[in-house]
Amino acid sequence: MSQVWKRRERKGIFYRKSLILFLITASLPGLIVGASVYGFAVGQMEEHLGKLHQRQIMQRTRNIDDQLQYLELGLAHWAFDHQFGPGLRQLDFVYYFQQTWDIGKTLVVLQGSHPLIKDAELYVERESDQPVLFRPGYYELNDEAAISSYKSRLADPRTVYWDVRNGQLMLVHKVPGDSTAPFGALLLTVKREKLLNLMRTLTPYHEGFTMLLDSEGHVLLSDSPETETNERLRDAVAAREDKTGTFVFEDDGVAYSVSYGTMQRVQTEWTFVSAAPLTEIVSPVVVTSRILINVSMLGLLAALGLSWFASNRIYSPVARLIKLFSPEKAGDEEALRLNEFQYLERRWTHITRESRQLQERLNRQLPYLRTGFLQQLLQGHLYGYSEEELRERLQRYGWHVEGHRFCMLHIQLTGYGSVSDRFSGDESLVSFTAANIMEELARERFGQFGVIPFYNLSIGLLVAMPDEPDNGGRLHALAEELTLAVNRILRMQLTVTIGKPAAMVKDVPALFAEMVRASGFRIFGDQNQLIDLVSGERQPGGEKAKYPFALEQEIVQSLRMGRYQEAGRAVRAFLEEMLSHRGTEYDVKQGMLQLLAGIRHMILEAGLESEAMTEGEDWFEQLLRMREPGKMVRWIETHVIASYARAAEARAKAQQKRMVERTIEYMHAHYMRDISLEACADLAGTTPYTLSKLFKQTTGVNFIDYLTDIRIGKAKALLRESDKKITDIAEEVGYQPGYFNRIFKKHVGVPPGKFREMA
Structure with missing residues (x-):
């Protein structure tokens, strides 16, 4: 839509004049500054770079001059060394090899004294013998061309000089250095590439x-x-x-x-x-000048853009309103037939209608948001908020909290076991139904309240009421009417706990937790009960429940003996004994926890893996969450006793299997002896009847047949693989010879002798 209005906009002379003025005002200072910088800064930079270039050249020239001067002074120093004195001409270099060796070392030192030196040589002319050349080793020159080259250098009237031959730069100093008739020369050849690198600087x-x-x-x-x-x-x-x-x-x-x-x-x-x-x-200057030009151009473009933007901002405030009210979709052709203010009026009406609809949707969702907030508040999840922040959020959800106190009720539904078939085992459905009943009844008495279902057969109610004396009576009346309604509709009983009123919102979580704890002191049974923490009123209870130790011993002993049905009946009797004294929920749960701890102790003594039986679940936590006696008994029978029975049976089977395996091993090791069922039972620590029964169940054959199969198998092997007499074989497998022939023929079908012939 903004694009449509931009096409319709017509700019007048004032807009064009103001735009031109903005352009000139924004561009002229930039052009002046750019030209000044380019004219003055670039010129000074060129002059500075030229002077800097000359200084660098002079510094590097002095460096090269110092390097060459070092070579000249160093060579002059060595030319006056005593090794190169007058005695060198008559020296027999072969005989006096030590001095010859020292001269060579000296030349090596001279050659390594400076990175520019490539070679260090000593040329010596002798009166009668051939000239000698140290380079740095000792050589006698026989090449006439080489001798001529060195003689020409020695014939030069200068004592020390630079010489260039064959592209090699050489420094020559005659020796002895203090002689008027030198007979030799020290020659240093300069590394051409090294010197060129210095020159290239x-x-x-x-x-x-x-x-x-x-x-x-x-x-x-x-x-x-x-x-x-x-x-x-x-x-x-x-x-x-x-x-x-x-x-x-x-x-x-x-x-x-x-x-x-x-x-x-x-x-x-x-x-x-x-x-x-x-x-x-001047390449840096060129780069700098180009950068200045580019920056100036960018500044000019930025100035043009900013000028156009500013002129539009000043000239068309209505366009901004149109853009603000325009929908995201383009193409509203109807707006083309309207002026700006008609379009704004129509858009304002549309937005107002949408705002009203959104407010209605928010109002419908507000109860759910308030319920979620109150649930977090009662459970203590908002402890990080201050009192002012909590009150502000309650006011945002529609409550007026100034001058009000906060009263609470906790309702616990009991008797679910008798109606579970009506609700398909869904406790949350029961809690939801009871919460709706409470909400209908509370709406008739209170203006500001919140019902919070916890979906574990318990419901919370938070009411904001003015500080009046009859608040307690109104809560009691609600509790009585709610009890009657739940008894009539759901066929369940209620335990209603009335908590202490709170003057501050931050005190609500602590008082609600106290109220939940107090509900645990109800009489543990399916009956209507009322606990009032304000007046201390509660249903009269019986004497403190006594712990039935004899029944606990009976339950543990029945489990140890494997009489699991008797153990289940004893658990029911245990709970009935706890309930007979009209004890509180707290007392009964403590007794059931103690019973569960005794059973767990017996399981550990039996050596069973308790973690495998519980499958990672916390039995004590599960038992604590149960609020009905019947559910506790069923849970102990299906989870605790049944798990123990499965684990004990599995362990018994494993022990029986190991007993049979040890008996079979004994039979294989002592088949040649007189083995009896009674002897094997004594070794296994059981009765012959039990061992015979377990042997038959494990192997599928009885004890005697299994032993006979072992002996006949060994006899067959001896008959096939050895030349022993049949009588000896009979005794070796544990039989008398006569009985061996009969039992062998009975199992194999032929006598032992015939079997050997066939084998």
């Missing part, structure tokens, strides 16, 4: 190049192959008058920022040249 970008030139402009080192650009750059540097500086060099349309300077080396001067494309140097 002068151009820390992906593109660009670095060169190291000697005093005559020749390339000592370069990190890029020789090109026309490199050659033109060297010419441009040579044409500069200053020894150190920067300038912009353009070649093939690419602008380079060139930095150059000199390094003072021993008896010479080197020039370094670093060229980096300007695009690499």
Whole structure:
């Protein structure tokens, strides 16, 4: 619907002018700020980056110069070492092998003294013998080309100098260092890649190049192959008058920022040249400028959107009301024929009608919500709420609680066993029916009340009444009328407990729990009873029930002897004895719990598993929940006595089976002896009659036949597998020879001799 009204909206000149003013007001400051930032900040950033680039180059140049100076000073130090003195020329390196070994170690130390040193060599010319080369081991030079190369270095008038041959940069120092007629030289070869890596730090970008030139402009080192650009750059540097500086060099349309300077080396001067494309140097500035432009554009778009939003908010308050009252579904064509206020009037009428319907539905559900709340209150589930919160919730459910006291009744239905056939064994149906009767009767007397069925044949009633003297009488009248109605309609009896009134809602759970406990002191029988905790009134009871110890012993003894029907009759007599004194429910339940504890003790003494018999149920808890004597007796017979009978029978069968198995094992082990039923019964600890009966039930044959089968089987095996005499076999299986022939022929069909021939 909001889309329909947006199509119908017509904006006037004021809307357009206000929108343009909003756009200019929101966009102009952003454009000014963006241009200022780009003009000033970016320019200063470019200048700062250029200076920072130059400082980095000078710092890295000093680092390279320090590394090379370290090599020069270190080599000069070793050139004046006594190992390289005048005596070295006449030394017999083979004979004086220890000194030769020391020189080699010294060169190894010199080679490892700096990461730039690739090789450390010592060249020595001798007067009569071939020149010697340590590298770092001892060698006699025989290669004329190599000797010529070293002699040319030794012939150079400089004592220490840098030399480049075959692409290798070498530092040469003649020895002895203090001699005017040196006869040898220490030579350090520089690692080209290491030095190139140091040089590349002068151009820390992906593109660009670095060169190291000697005093005559020749390339000592370069990190890029020789090109026309490199050659033109060297010419441009040579044409500069200053020894150190920067300038912009353009070649093939690419602008380079060139930095150059000199390094003072021993008896010479080197020039370094670093060229980096300007695009690499100012790339951070370019990225920053693009970010500023993008941020400015986003700010502009945001300003446009906010301006449009603000103008609509100011211009069309009615549109917001239409959107608020519009249903979620679109396409209300009738609204197209109405103006905004007619549409709002019609929608308001519709919403008011829906609100009235929802209120009616809520009112219908309110009693169920109130009943659930009162049930939680009586059971103590709302202890975390304050008095004000509880009163507020009662008022929300329609109760007026100011100046009222809260009175309670607890009703316990008894005699269910006599009417269980009418209600199909459904206790909840009985509780529901009684609750409806109580609700009808309470509605005639009280304005604010709640009936709470607990579906265990008990019902609670909470009444909010003004603090008046006749409140107790009104509750008593309700109890009497309710008792008569339940007796007439349900044919059951009631125990009504009237609790103490509560001035505060928070006291209701505790007083209700006290009332439930007091109902347990009713006379345990199917009769109408009234217990009033306010006045102390209750039905007169008899003397305290005496515990029938003799009947408990009879029940336990009957169970031990397996006379379960007698035990059931004794349980009924036990309960009748407890009820004969008109004892309270509390006393009778305590007696029944004591009886159950005695039975459990007997079960444990018998060695039966009580957990398997109870199947995880708590017998004591189940017995406590029962409110009728007949139900208690039936439960003990069906659950306790029957479970014990099944467990005892199962254990007896297992013991009998083990007795027969031990007898069979004995027969297999002693079949060759004179075995009798009486002897086996003595061993099993029972009578011959009992053992014979159990043997027949377990194996299916009697004792004598089973023993005969064992002996005949053993005789067959001996006849087949041995050459023993028949008389010996007869004695070995426990028979006299003559009787053995008759019994064997009777069971097998042929005499033993014939059986051996056939086998």
